[in-house]
Amino acid sequence: MAPPRQVTIVGASLGGMSLAQELRRLGYDGGVTVIGAEPTRAHYDRTQLSKDLLTGRAEPDSLYLATEDEIAALTLDLRTGRRATALRTGEGGTTVTVDDGTSLGAEVVVIATGSAARRPRFPSDLRGVHCLRSLEDGLALRAALADAERVVVLGAGFIGCEVAAAARELGREVTVVDIQPVPMHGVLGPVVGDHFRRLHQARGTAFELGTGVDGLVGDGHVRGVRLADGRVLDADLVVIGFGGVPETRWLEGSGVAMDNGVLCDDAGRTTAAGVFALGDAARWHSPRHGRPVRSEHWNHVGLQASVVAENIVAGAVTTQSAPAARLDALPSFWTDQFGSRMQLVGAPAPEDSVHILAGAPGESGLVAVYTRDGHATAAVAVDAPRALIRHHAQVAAGAPWPPVQATPH
Ligand SMILES: Cc1cc2nc3c(=O)[nH]c(=O)nc-3n(C[C@H](O)[C@H](O)[C@H](O)COP(=O)(O)OP(=O)(O)OC[C@H]3O[C@@H](n4cnc5c(N)ncnc54)[C@H](O)[C@@H]3O)c2cc1C
Numbered sequence: 001m002a003p004p005r006q007v008t009i010v011g012a013s014l015g016g017m018s019l020a021q022e023l024r025r026l027g028y029d030g031g032v033t034v035i036g037a038e039p040t041r042a043h044y045d046r047t048q049l050s051k052d053l054l055t056g057r058a059e060p061d062s063l064y065l066a067t068e069d070e071i072a073a074l075t076l077d078l079r080t081g082r083r084a085t086a087l088r089t090g091e092g093g094t095t096v097t098v099d100d101g102t103s104l105g106a107e108v109v110v111i112a113t114g115s116a117a118r119r120p121r122f123p124s125d126l127r128g129v130h131c132l133r134s135l136e137d138g139l140a141l142r143a144a145l146a147d148a149e150r151v152v153v154l155g156a157g158f159i160g161c162e163v164a165a166a167a168r169e170l171g172r173e174v175t176v177v178d179i180q181p182v183p184m185h186g187v188l189g190p191v192v193g194d195h196f197r198r199l200h201q202a203r204g205t206a207f208e209l210g211t212g213v214d215g216l217v218g219d220g221h222v223r224g225v226r227l228a229d230g231r232v233l234d235a236d237l238v239v240i241g242f243g244g245v246p247e248t249r250w251l252e253g254s255g256v257a258m259d260n261g262v263l264c265d266d267a268g269r270t271t272a273a274g275v276f277a278l279g280d281a282a283r284w285h286s287p288r289h290g291r292p293v294r295s296e297h298w299n300h301v302g303l304q305a306s307v308v309a310e311n312i313v314a315g316a317v318t319t320q321s322a323p324a325a326r327l328d329a330l331p332s333f334w335t336d337q338f339g340s341r342m343q344l345v346g347a348p349a350p351e352d353s354v355h356i357l358a359g360a361p362g363e364s365g366l367v368a369v370y371t372r373d374g375h376a377t378a379a380v381a382v383d384a385p386r387a388l389i390r391h392h393a394q395v396a397a398g399a400p401w402p403p404v405q406a407t408p409h
Contacts, residue, residue: 001315004107004274005030008096010084011112011247012036015279015301017043017066019110022309024074032076033106035098037083037113038134043071047298049138050159051336054145054166060135084113087254089272108317110308111251111262111270111277115244115296120154122215128222129238132159141239148172148237152225154213156183158335160241161196164205165337175206175233177213177225188344191354191361191368192380196337198362203338208233244296246281259283261294267316267323268308274317278304287328289347297333330396340364343388346378346395355401358387369394371401 007023009016012034020032036042044063052058071078079098086097087109096104117131128148130141141163145151151167153160156178167174180186182193183200197207212228216238224232246261257263257271261283268276268284278284279301283292295301307325311317314324332345348370359365359382367387370378375398379391394403 001317001321003028003030003313003315004317006106007032007108007110007312008104008106009034009110009112010087010096011114011279011281012038012078012080013042013044013112013114014046014065014298015112015114015281015305016110017071018302018305019112019278019308020074020076021066022305023312026309026313028309028313032074033104034076034078035082035084035096035104036078036080038136039081040135041068041071041080042134044135046133046135049132049135050162051166053135053138054142054163055169056142060139063135084250087111087251087256087275089255089275094272094274106274108274108276108312110312111248111256111275111281112279113247113250113281115280116247117240118242118245120213120240120242122213124216124238124240126216126218126222126238127220128218128236129216129240131240132163133244144237145170145172150233150235151175151237151239152177152233152235153239153241154178154225155241155243156180156185156196156207156209157241157243158184158187159243160239161200162335162337163239163241164200165203168200168203168205169338172237173206174204175208175235176200177208177211177227177233179210179212181210183207183209185350187348188380189348189350189352189354189370191356192342192366195342195361195366195382199338199340202362244280246283246294248281259292261292263292265319265323266326266328267311268304268327269311269317269319269323271319273320276308276312276317278308284327287326288330293331293347295331297331299332300329303327303329330392340383341385342380342382343385344378344380345388345392346370346376348378348380352377358384367391369401374400376401 183196217224262277283294286293310325352370358367364383366382381388
């Protein structure tokens with residue numbers, strides 16, 4: 001089928017702009033409109049917000065992923081500081097409504113609106129309480145860290161732990177609170193999660209694990225965190241790291257199927273003809289897992305953008321047409337804490353067995369493989385990228401574990 005003449009992308013950050021770049025790389029010469037809610041350029045490396053930006057090792061200018069000239073060369077109709085407020089699909093065509101009152105008709109719409117920070121159940125509207133999603137949030141948190149003495153991080157997920165590490169590097173007193181028994185338990189399980197507990201504790205981070213939070217204490221400015229057991233931790237800076245929720249409120253009533261993200265097939269196509277979704281806002285069907293998966297990791301977004309671009313250029317824009325490209329990639333991500341990089345490939349479950357192949361939890365050089373029912377499901381390596389490459393193929397193939405040894409003749 002012929003490619004569409006006009007593509008409208010909602011979200012001007014990693015997913016949206018990677019797609020625009022990919023469309024042009026494939027020679028697509030139709031119109032491309034990109035609508036982005038952040039007030040300035042949003043195509044920056046969000047992963048650095050909880051790492052080098054906080055410690056001051058990176059400045060905002062170094063985070064941009066393309067120069068202004070490179071963006072200009074894409075000849076986009078780029079509308080920054082504008083938020084899409086509604087999507088209409090159906091027989092009358094597809095229309096995106098924008099908060100400046102305009103309505104844009106488009107043959108193809110791509111949803112790339114990412115995720116928003118999950119808010120706590122208790123009131124959190126006090127000065128000194130921060131979330132971290134945007135560059136604006138990152139700069140505000142960096143400024144607050146400069147004056148803070150006692151930092152409490154709520155949630156020992158990746159972002160919470162990275163913020164805690166940066167705050168310790170800046171010499172602040174830091175406590176991390178989580179209901180789980182070890183950091184990142186839901187993603188990494190008990191053994192590798194415990195690696196992070198040890199890594200942090202060796203550098204002075206305090207933990208309150210297995211502990212819920214009841215609320216915040218303060219009057220105008222936060223003064224403490226009330227734990228579920230009644231204790232109050234003093235704090236003059238609180239960071240909420242409760243993870244992200246897909247930024248899909250603007251799609252209510254659009255007719256696009258959603259369930260913890262916009263549901264897509266493995267080609268990025270939603271249930272509405274001509275509407276794609278990618279990145280943190282989307283939940284693509286994963287042939288590998290046999291169910292929809294919302295990845296929320298950087299590496300996946302670029303791969304999805306390539307698949308969506310190929311399908312748009314091929315005119316394969318409805319689930320009724322055969323796709324030109326599908327995604328069947330192994331999930332992968334990394335985290336940097338205290339100058340140490342952990343990389344993971346695969347999709348471990350907390351109940352998987354963990355086999356330590358090198359090093360020990362808490363130390364640089366840890367290499368481990370996760371297994372389930374005698375097959376490799378994931379591999380993790382701390383400061384050992386070559387070891388990860390060695391185990392990548394085993395994980396991709398779901399190879400038997402322990403590995404079958406070749407019998408000598
Ligand atoms: C602090 C932090 C650290 C991270 N660190 C890592 C890491 O170490 N490793 C890793 O693998 N991943 C990491 N990630 C995750 C990674 O950054 C995301 O997976 C990636 O940014 C997702 O890209 P996206 O384009 O889908 O969404 P986003 O990057 O969130 O971009 C979405 C854009 O859409 C805009 N938008 C939202 N709603 C609207 C609307 N209605 N109209 C117009 N525009 C809208 C938003 O303002 C935003 O600019 C981190 C994320 C954060 C926040």
